Structure formats: structure tokens, C-alpha cells
Amino acid sequence: xxxxxxxxxxxxxxxxxxxxxxxxxxxxxxxxxxxxxxxxxxxxxxxxxxxxxxxxxxxxxxxxxxxxxxxxxxxxxxxxxxxxxxxxxxxxxxxxxxxxxxxxxxxxxxxxxxxxxxxxxxxxxxxxxxxxxxxxxxxxxxxxxxxxxxxxxxxxxxxxxxxxxxxxxxxxx
Amino acid sequence: xxxxxxxxxxxxxxxxxxxxxxxxxxxxxxxxxxxxxxxxxxxxxxxxxxxxxxxxxxxxxxxxxxxxxxxxxxxxxxxxxxxxxxxxxxxxxxxxxxxxxxxxxxxxxxxxxxxxxxxxxxxxxxxxxxxxxxxxxxxxxxxxxxxxxxxxxxxxxxxxxxxxxxxxxxxxxxxxxxxxxxxxxxxxxxxxxxxxxxxxxxxxxxxxxxxxxxxxxxxxxxxxxxxxxxxxxxxxxxxxxxxxxxxxxxxxxxxxxxxxxxxxxxxxxxxxxxxxxxxxxxxxxxxxxxxxxxxxxxxxxxxxxxxxxxxxxxxxxxxxxxxxxxxxxxxxxxx
Numbered sequence: 001x002x003x004x005x006x007x008x009x010x011x012x013x014x015x016x017x018x019x020x021x022x023x024x025x026x027x028x029x030x031x032x033x034x035x036x037x038x039x040x041x042x043x044x045x046x047x048x049x050x051x052x053x054x055x056x057x058x059x060x061x062x063x064x065x066x067x068x069x070x071x072x073x074x075x076x077x078x079x080x081x082x083x084x085x086x087x088x089x090x091x092x093x094x095x096x097x098x099x100x101x102x103x104x105x106x107x108x109x110x111x112x113x114x115x116x117x118x119x120x121x122x123x124x125x126x127x128x129x130x131x132x133x134x135x136x137x138x139x140x141x142x143x144x145x146x147x148x149x150x151x152x153x154x155x156x157x158x159x160x161x162x163x164x165x166x167x168x169x170x171x172x173x
Numbered sequence: 174x175x176x177x178x179x180x181x182x183x184x185x186x187x188x189x190x191x192x193x194x195x196x197x198x199x200x201x202x203x204x205x206x207x208x209x210x211x212x213x214x215x216x217x218x219x220x221x222x223x224x225x226x227x228x229x230x231x232x233x234x235x236x237x238x239x240x241x242x243x244x245x246x247x248x249x250x251x252x253x254x255x256x257x258x259x260x261x262x263x264x265x266x267x268x269x270x271x272x273x274x275x276x277x278x279x280x281x282x283x284x285x286x287x288x289x290x291x292x293x294x295x296x297x298x299x300x301x302x303x304x305x306x307x308x309x310x311x312x313x314x315x316x317x318x319x320x321x322x323x324x325x326x327x328x329x330x331x332x333x334x335x336x337x338x339x340x341x342x343x344x345x346x347x348x349x350x351x352x353x354x355x356x357x358x359x360x361x362x363x364x365x366x367x368x369x370x371x372x373x374x375x376x377x378x379x380x381x382x383x384x385x386x387x388x389x390x391x392x393x394x395x396x397x398x399x400x401x402x403x404x405x406x407x408x409x410x411x412x413x414x415x416x417x418x419x420x421x422x423x424x425x426x427x428x429x430x431x432x433x434x435x436x437x438x439x440x441x442x443x444x445x446x447x448x449x450x451x452x453x454x455x456x457x458x459x460x461x462x463x464x465x466x467x468x469x470x471x472x473x474x475x476x477x478x479x480x481x482x483x484x485x486x487x488x489x490x491x492x493x494x495x496x497x498x499x500x501x502x503x504x505x506x507x508x
Contacts, residue, residue, distance in 0.1 A: 145195045145196060146176050146177075146178060146194050146195050147179070147194040147195070147196070147498065148194075149177070149179065149497075149498050149499075149500075149502070150498050150499055151499060151500065151501035151502065152499040152500075152501070156321060156341065156342070157499065158501075159342065159343070160321075160342065160343045161496075161499075161500050161501070161504050162504070163342075163343040164306060164308060164343065164496075165306075165504050165507050165508065167307075168305075168306055168307055168508055169507055169508065171288060171291055171292060171295065171307060172292075172295065172508070
């Protein structure tokens with residue numbers, strides 16, 4: 001507002017001066033340029049502030065995901081221990097060992113799926129925020145996502161496997 | 174701690190697929206493109222390109238298709254290209270593999286592939302795959318869908334069509350037929366037929382493949398099939414409805430005959446069960462009306478029931494992976 005008043009006054013006075021019209025135009029141009037530069041600076045400052053807020057939000061989100069991931073890894077370790085304990089138990093219990101192991105394996109699979117989803121979210125956030133420093137766990141992602149072997153006990157399948165192996169061994173002789 | 178990654182691979186003439194125990198599934202065209210000269214080498218910044226990327230830039234590349242009729246060609250460049258394709262698939266599917274990790278793979282080959290061909294695959298892959306199981310492609314399809322008793326698997330690929338009779342045990346050589354009439358054969362026949370009817374149109378293998386995959390049919394009736402083709406650079410529409418069906422039948426008729434042979438030479442007490450459990454897989458299973466055509470061919474034998482698998486592209490690959498995961502460790506030790 002002050003600048004606009006200045007412009008009007010300055011412009012009127014200078015324009016009235018018959019002796020210095022070019023000088024008047026120069027001054028006006030200078031005032032307009034300064035006004036433009038000031039508004040640009042203001043816009044840049046606002047944009048920088050918004051970017052900073054977005055980065056902070058992303059960093060918080062990533063920290064939450066990393067914590068969740070650590071909790072799920074701890075759960076997985078507990079499940080593995082349970083599985084081992086189950087396998088060492090005497091067979092006098094009423095519950096079928098196989099059923100128990102299958103249930104634990106299903107739980108383990110569900111947890112693995114959760115981890116995969118978290119990792120995907122993590123990656124997506126990483127891509128949109130190139131400035132944030134994200135530290136990843138030292139254990140490769142594949143170590144969590146790799147499905148363990150599930151050896152069959154079905155006699156028909158085992159017989160087929162034996163035949164397959166025999167053919168493959170002959171192939172290499 | 175080292176990991177064992179289990180991998181199922183379908184090494185196909187036209188397309189190769191991989192499925193891993195990490196849940197990754199990748200498919201690529203089985204071709205390698207080498208830059209033609211220094212200029213193209215500089216442009217791409219690499220010594221070779223793979224699959225669709227190679228085909229998109231084929232004008233500047235020498236394209237090598239290392240497999241023919243489902244097996245590796247016998248020349249050095251094909252062996253090298255096969256190795257590159259396999260390495261590329263594995264690198265894409267298991268990018269975080271460490272030095273100490275191991276890969277156990279089952280690789281599907283045509284049912285009647287010779288020992289020489291199977292050995293070639295082992296030779297090519299032994300430096301980067303720790304344990305390799307060579308297995309019949311049709312059997313991997315059966316394994317994928319858990320069908321081991323009295324069913325007939327038909328796997329229609331690009332190089333070969335494989336048929337396999339399952340009867341509760343490992344199929345014998347007599348239970349399997351491999352035909353070299355498959356997708357590539359259909360492409361050739363279709364190209365000739367289109368050029369015969371419309372002599373000046375411009376066709377490439379890629380254009381013909383796209384037509385076949387989008388419109389291919391063997392059913393008795395169909396909507397008009399009109400495709401846009403160029404004639405000396407000028408595009409126009411061409412009606413190929415009739416010739417397309419005629420060409421597709423040239424593929425499916427021999428397959429129906431092979432099915433009849435496998436049914437007809439089976440134990441007569443189980444023939445009805447066999448012909449009522451026909452499972453069709455592979456890219457060729459996408460031909461419209463194929464199940465009905467196969468069933469029609471069995472009317473004289475008492476009829477039949479055929480279904481196409483849902484996941485035509487990865488069915489065999491998933492079966493190979495499942496085999497790896499379900500095979501006990503002590504069996505792997507023998508290889």
C-alpha cells in the first residue's frame with residue numbers, strides 16, 4: 001500500500017516536471033521491479049516452508065514403519081522358537097504336531113506378507129522423498145521375503161521326485 | 174546367514190518366465206539384441222539388450238533367438254545368449270542375492286527333448302545356479318494344478334506343443350508327445366495366408382504375433398476380424414476373419430489328433446476318465462474356442478471335457494517352483 005502511494009505521488013510529481021520525463025520513467029520502472037522482486041521472494045519462502053513440512057511428515061512416517069518392522073521381526077523370532085519347542089516336545093500330548101506346525105507356518109506366512117507390504121510402502125516413500133536420509137536394516141530384504149522350503153511327505157510325490165532325481169543324475173553322467 | 178532361493182524357470186522358444194520363492198514373477202521374450210555397430214553400441218551404452226527392450230530397438234540390433242522348437246540351438250552364440258537370458262532373469266528376480274546365497278532351480282523343457290539338449294541347459298546354467306533340476310514342461314503344469322491322476326496335459330507354446338498323460342506316477346516316454354506345431358508355426362502359416370490374399374501388405378513377425386494373440390480363434394462363429402495393415406506405407410483395414418480361423422485350425426487339428434492318440438492307446442478302463450480331464454496350458458491356450466474344438470474332436474471317442482488353465486503364462490513356472498519348494502533337501506543333495 002505504501003509502495004503504491006509512493007508510486008502515485010512520485011509518478012505525478014515527476015510527470016508534472018516537464019524538464020525530467022525520462023528520469024521519471026526510470027524511477028517508476030525501478031519501483032515496479034522492486035515490488036515484483038519482493039513478491040517473488042515471498043513466494044519462494046512459502047514454497048520452501050511447505051517442502052520442509054512435507055519432508056518432516058515423511059520422515060515421521062518412515063520412522064513409524066521401521067519400528068513396526070522391527071516388532072514383526074521380533075514376533076517371527078518368537079514363532080521360530082515356539083516351532084522348535086513344539087518339535088522337541090514328547091509325543092504324549094493330545095494336539096497333533098503336524099497341525100500345530102501348520103498353524104504356526106500360516107501365522108509366519110501372514111507376518112511375512114505384512115513385512116512385504118511394509119517394505120513396499122517404505123520403498124514408495126523413499127522414492128518420493130529424495131532428500132531424506134533413510135537407513136535400511138543391514139539384513140537384505142530378501143532374507144525376510146524368501147519362502148522357506150516345505151518338503152512334502154506324500155509318498156506319490158516323493159516317488160516322482162526320486163524318479164526325477166535319478167533321471168537328472170543320469171543326465172550328468 | 175546364507176539363503177537358498179528356489180526358482181522355477183520356463184525356458185521357452187518365444188518367452189521365458191521365472192517364479193521365485195521371494196514371490197517375484199518375471200517374464201521376458203527369449204531374445205538378446207547386440208548393437209550392430211559402434212554408433213548403436215554408444216547409443217545404448219551396453220553390450221546387449223534383452224526381451225522387449227531389444228525388440229523395440231531391433232533396427233539397431235542383431236537379434237538372436239537362441240531357442241528353436243523348445244531347445245537351445247547348437248551354435249555358440251545361442252548358448253551364450255541363453256546364458257545371458259537366464260542370468261538376466263535371475264538378476265531381475267533376485268536382485269539382493271549375496272555371494273553366499275544359493276539358487277536351486279527347476280527348469281522346464283519339452284517332453285521329448287533329447288539328452289543333448291537337456292545337458293546343454295545344465296552346462297549353460299551351472300556357473301550361476303547351484304542345483305538344476307531338468308523337468309518336462311507338461312509335468313510342471315500338472316504339478317502346478319496338483320493333477321497327477323488320469324488327466325491329459327496339453328501345453329501349447331511357441332516352439333512346441335507338449336502333451337502328457339498323467340496316471341498317478343511319473344509319466345513314461347510313451348505317455349508324452351511333443352509336436353513342433355505350435356505358436357511359431359501358426360505365425361508362419363498366417364503370414365503366408367495374409368500375403369496370399371493381400372499381396373502388397375507389409376507384415377513383420379511382431380505384427381503377425383499381435384494379430385494372432387488378439388484375434389486368434391477356432392470357434393465356429395466369430396465377429397468380423399478386421400486389422401489395420403500398411404500397404405506401401407498407406408494404412409487400410411483388411412478382413413482376415415476366414416483365413417485366421419483356417420490357420421488356427423492348422424495348429425489345433427494336429428493337437429486334437431495327438432490327444433486322440435494318447436486317449437486311444439491308454440488303458441481302456443481309464444480312457445473315459447482321461448478324455449474327460451483335459452487341461453490346456455501355454456500361450457496357445459488363449460485361442461478362442463479351443464476347449465470346444467478339442468471336445469468336438471473327441472465326439473467319436475465318446476466325448477471329452479477340456480479346460481484352459483487360468484494363468485497360461487506362469488502355470489508351468491509356478492509348478493516348477495512348487496517342485497523346488499516341496500522337494501526334500503536330501504533329494505537335492507544327489508544332484
